[in-house]
Amino acid sequence: MGTVQHKEEPVLDMSKTDDVAVITMSRPEKLNALNAGLRDAIFDAFAEAKADDAIRAVVLTGEGRGFCSGADLTAAPEEAPPPSQSDHMDDLGWVGRLALTVYGLDKPVIGAVNGIAVGAGMSLALACDVRVGSGMTRFKTVFVERNLSPDTGMSFFLPRIVGYSRAADLVYTSRMVDADEAYRIGLLDRLVDHDDLLDTAIDLARQMNAWPPLAVRMSKRALQHNQECELEEALRYELVAISHAGRAVNDRKESLAAFREKRTPRFTGT
Incomplete structure (x- = not known):
């Protein structure tokens, strides 16, 4: 810009x-x-x-x-x-x-x-x-x-x-x-x-x-949303956020692979 x-x-x-x-x-x-x-x-x-x-x-x-x-x-x-x-x-x-x-x-x-x-x-x-x-x-x-x-x-x-x-x-x-x-x-x-x-x-x-970008973005949404609601609603929204973050299937695979191989992960947001 x-x-x-x-x-x-x-x-x-x-x-x-x-x-x-x-x-x-x-x-x-x-x-x-x-x-x-x-x-x-x-x-x-x-x-x-x-x-x-x-x-x-x-x-x-x-x-x-x-x-x-x-x-x-x-x-x-x-x-x-x-x-x-x-x-x-x-x-x-x-x-x-x-x-x-x-x-x-x-x-x-x-x-x-x-x-x-x-x-x-x-x-x-x-x-x-x-x-x-x-x-x-x-x-x-x-x-x-x-x-x-x-x-x-x-x-x-x-x-x-x-x-x-x-x-x-x-x-x-x-x-x-x-x-x-x-x-x-x-x-x-x-x-x-x-x-x-x-x-x-x-x-x-x-x-x-350094972490999966979709997981970080959904973490931000969850933190902001759950400041303004009761615990039960917050718990439900946490599951929504997890499901959205899980759409980055390659990052999920990379997370598990890096953990097993004891190496630094490389996340792409996909």
């Missing part, structure tokens, strides 16, 4: 390293604040990652000092055509679609949170399956400071990651959370030296990619 531009401004870069796609938000002068161009580029990049079987995992990061500073409040209003009937009926908006785009990719998504993640940018990090950070990482909910309640899925993701009372603390106070606290309360799953951040995230993706 390479660099995506919007009105001559480079806003996102997508590179592929073997079976890992690295998606880098590229508005460093704005701490990768979300304008229309960057939002559209994220939608396009994740659609490409979903459609490409050669991509087994995605690393999402930002260029420069920021991961993403949220919605771009400094952008000049862009002229838009009169809203259509569908626009009037849209009850998600770009914030909802952005959360669904990241969370809904049925492949592992690793956030390499290279700097500040604020507002919708924090929500974007929370929508990832796993987050890797460094001493430069900072989180801030910020919404109440703008006379807003959380959006972009923060009210869904945050209490599930850190628990209700900690989520309430972070949302109501809008205080800054540094890297050490973020790691302690579960906002970060890995805390590494800043120079090692992206390599660690890519290495983590490769660890996940």
